[in-house]
Amino acid sequence: MTELRHILETYVRKGTVPGAVPGAVPGAVGLVARGERVEVAAVGSRDVEGASPMTGDSLFRIASISKPVTAAAVMTLVDDGRIALDDPIGTWLPELAAPMVVRTPSAPVDDVVPAARPITVGDVLTSRAGYGFPSDFSLPAVGPLFGEIHQAPPRPQLVPEPDEWLARLSRIPLLHQPGEAWLYNTSSDIQGVLVSRVSGRTTAEFLAERLFEPLGMTDTGFAVPADRIDRFTSLYQIRPDGGLQLVDAPDGQWSRPPAFESGAGGLVSTADDLHAFARMLLAEGMAGGRRLLSAQSVRQMTTNWLTPAQRAAATLFLEGQGWGYGGSVDVEAVDAWNEPGRYGWVGGTGTAAHIVPSTGAVTILLTQVEMTGPTPPDLMRDFWRYAAGV
Template identity: 45%
Template sequence: MEQKNGGFSETGLRRMRDVLSRHVESGKIPGLVALVSRNGETHVEAIGTMRHDGGSPMRRDTIFRMASTSKMVGAAPVMVLLDECKLHLDDAVDTWLPELANRQVLKRPDGPLDETVPARRPITVRDLLTSTFGLGVDITLMGSPIQNAIFENGLFDTPGQALPEPDEWIRRLGTLPLCYQPGERWQYHVSNEVLGVLVSRVTGQTFETFLRERILDPLGMKDTGFHVPAGKIDRLPPAYIPDPQTGTFIAWDEAEGGRYTEPPAFQAGGGGLLSTVDDYHAFLQMLLNQGMHGTERILSRPAVQLMTTNRLTPEQQSFREDLAKNNVHLSHGQGQHGGWGFGMAVRTYRGDYASIGQFGWDGGTGTSAYADPDKQLTGVLLTQVGMSTSDSAHLIHDFWTMVYQAIED
């Protein structure tokens, strides 16, 4: 078999492209851009078109809505503040976020919003970084008063509903009780948005300004941000949500005149970034390099190790594993990792082709970005098809299956 210097086989890469092409040729994925990198060798595939009805081809520099794949990048500025001793993991956040002081907690997670008990302790920075501060999007509680309140108060970034500016967002969050005691349970997403408000309050800068100065610019992530400038808007495809019954492509956001043409009121580190495969590769490679980018240190080695290894207690992890396994039919197989670091999943058991210790996350818009310390591997797959059907999830799963088969040492 022909060997490539970076540890990918030519045959394996060809088979990966064939499988990715098959998804596009099925008509269910208009286009995709994929990047794999190992030992200094990077391989990119751009397949298909920007729109479902043809038009401009996908390119290496196509810009995508990253959705929850934003979370890992959004957590990095907090690590900068920890490195500089401007925050500490077990600091109560009340000092900077008085809206979240003196919390009340529901007596029952699915109970009435006015049946509460006092929180046993304040919310800490650690609680926010690990998604265990007591409130989040929870698939097991959909339709409950607290989950309804999260959506009704505009606290969750959804198609057709932009988030209010940060002070108003955190004020609204502060009107709700917690679902669980701080540190008790892993719950998804909301904590990542709180982190952006925290960074802004601690630094006196907007979240995006600090993120850009300390993470994006030093890494050369020139196409990453919370909106797309006019000069780059032709590189942004529409965002599709296929109809779950018919598979018909429904565009929830167009590029021209869409929601990402102007800076948003709320800079959402939990799901609001736009980026490219090369920009995310730079971020993941920095993490694989223990915080280094070339000769410049972006994060300390301990900060990276904290981010990229499991930070959940056995009790928190048990709940997260049960949540993933019992809802695998709803998640199209996504989320089966076991652990959670800061802003990303961490594989704590061998459940598929990926190594234990692999870290990263996926996005509901059809995005995926992971690094694997054991294999010294990074991979990014970006599409414009949301996970309202299983199509983009299956594409992501197949991408990783083929990436790991392409490794030859």
């Protein structure tokens, strides 16, 4: 048994409460790669019943690991010259051309002032558009984000189509002036709609044409076709007693295309597909002899753009990290599992994918149990510690 398999199986075997499912997770797929050396382990099962063994090609809801993919799609449009980082997004998203901002982050939602400047493409790429979730979820303007546009747990079939989604968002004030503060999640959904408006295609069509098909990411998309449902994992959340409760079955929310293709967290994928995307980033945008992104765009994606003050204010979500385009960038080492320059992110459905450009490392962990908060669970941390030592 390899050490990677042993680490994963430890968490599958670990009991929670008598009579509950016998493990912290029903199953997991882990991938660790450096150059041509690739180690993959699939353990446990796709569901708590244990009738479907986990395999390397199992499909997972990757949640916020969608964010780096969406950012890469935006950067293909930058490389094409169709948009620029300092362009106002209102050119394509007129609903957001003249946003209002709460006078202070703690002000009532009707105590607003006009935005000092337009929101730019660069603002949404760095999650500094002024929309999103801060460390303090009690702020008045955060409530409408959940009530109008955000679904928790994720339920893509309940989100309105992009035009209505933007109309709802336009009625919600910004928490901060554009460029002032890092806020989580909403900017990546804006990126997805921006890709569609600029390209004249659906987000799914554009991602497939410019990224998924060239990279051979045949299992990645916003829904799982009927002929692949047998490889799709069930999604669970942890009950108060420590057991697992079903959130979404394979024939549930992702069994048909959604009206809103969420760039922030709507994709399903496999370890192999995510590895292909990671290899493209490590090769500075090249894949199979074809350039998908410019080297400059990859460097911009994997560079921290946050100021020390902006990082300090984002402590609920970031641990010694900054933010690039669509993913975190480790600025300082805070544990044995991270190192400066590591780029990637985690998903609330129990997923994680990172690259380390300086060493050529790729780490991907896919499980199907929702995280209980922004702090990575023990399984994720132990996986990263193992990968850092390989």
